Amino acid sequence: MAMDVEKIVTEAVALLDADGLEGVTLRKLAARLEVKQPSLYWHLPNKAALVNAIAERILDDEFPKLPAQAADQPWQDWLTDLAVRLRRALLAHQDGARIISAAHFSRKMAALSELAIGTLTARGIALHQARLIVLTVEHFTVGHTLAEQSPRPESNEVTGFDLDAFTEQHPMTVASITEYFGPARTVDDLFRDCLDIVVAGAMARSAG
Numbered sequence: 001m002a003m004d005v006e007k008i009v010t011e012a013v014a015l016l017d018a019d020g021l022e023g024v025t026l027r028k029l030a031a032r033l034e035v036k037q038p039s040l041y042w043h044l045p046n047k048a049a050l051v052n053a054i055a056e057r058i059l060d061d062e063f064p065k066l067p068a069q070a071a072d073q074p075w076q077d078w079l080t081d082l083a084v085r086l087r088r089a090l091l092a093h094q095d096g097a098r099i100i101s102a103a104h105f106s107r108k109m110a111a112l113s114e115l116a117i118g119t120l121t122a123r124g125i126a127l128h129q130a131r132l133i134v135l136t137v138e139h140f141t142v143g144h145t146l147a148e149q150s151p152r153p154e155s156n157e158v159t160g161f162d163l164d165a166f167t168e169q170h171p172m173t174v175a176s177i178t179e180y181f182g183p184a185r186t187v188d189d190l191f192r193d194c195l196d197i198v199v200a201g202a203m204a205r206s207a208g
Contacts, residue, residue, distance in 0.1 A: 005043050008033065009053045013093065016054060021095040021102075026050065048104075055103030058096055062089035063108065066115050075123045076199045079116060079133070083141045083195055086112070090145045097146035113138065125206050133202040140198050144191055 011032045016024050026047060030037040044050045062085055069078040090096035100109065113134055120130035167174045180190070 005053065008040065008043055008050075009057050012050060012054050013057055016099070017094050021051075021098050024050065024054070048102075051099060052103045052105050055099050055106045056108050058089055058093055058099060059106065059108040059112070061092065062086070063112065066111060069119050075120055075125070076203055078119060079137055080192075080195060080199055082112065082116060083137050084192070086138070086141050087145050087191060090142070091148070095149060097142050097149050101142050101146065129206050133206065136202065137195070137198060140195065144194065148187065 008029065012024060012029055015028055015032060019028070024047075026037050026040055026044075029050070030040055033040075044053060067078075067082060067085070069075070090100060093099070100106070103109065116134040116137075117127070117130045120133060121127055125133070
C-alpha cells in the first residue's frame with residue numbers, strides 16, 4: 001500500500017476512535033496499513049509526532065479556516081464561540097482532549113491562540129492580560145472536556161458504594177446536581193454556563 005502522512009493520520013484517527021489513545025500504537029497502525037512498522041518512521045519518527053499529527057487533523061476538521069471576528073461582535077462572544085467549537089472538536093473523537101493536551105507542538109492550536117490573543121489586543125486589552133485570558137479559556141475547555149471523556153466506572157466496579165450515605169454526607173452537592181439538570185439542562189448547558197463564568201471573570205479583570 002502506497003503511504004503518505006495523510007493516509008497514515010486517517011488510519012490513526014480511525015484507530016483512536018476504535019481503541020482510544022492507549023490503543024494508538026505504531027505497531028497497531030502498521031498492521032492497519034499492512035506495512036512494516038519501521039516504514040512508518042520515514043513519516044512519523046515517534047509516537048509524539050503521531051499524536052501531534054492526530055491533533056492537527058482533529059483541529060483542522062473543526063477549523064478548516066481560522067474564525068474571524070465580526071466587526072460588531074464583542075470579543076467575549078467571539079472567544080466563547082471559539083471555546084465551544086474547540087470542545088466540539090475534542091468531543092468528536094474518543095480521547096480528543098487527551099490528544100490535544102499531549103500535542104505540545106500543534107501548529108493549529110498555536111494559530112488559534114495567536115488569533116485569540118490578537119483579537120483581544122485589537123479590542124484594547126493589554127497583551128499580558130490577553131494572553132492570560134486566552135490561556136485560561138483554553139485550559140478550562142480542554143480540562144472540562146478531559147473530565148467529560150474520562151471513562152466511567154462499570155457497574156461491577158462500584159459495588160459497596162452507598163448512595164444514600166453519600167447523599168446524607170453531601171446534601172448540598174447532590175441537591176445542586178439534581179436542581180441543575182432538572183429542567184432538561186444538558187452537559188452542553190453545563191459547559192456554557194461554566195464558560196460564561198470564566199469569561200465574565202476575564203471581562204471584570206480586563207475592565208479593572
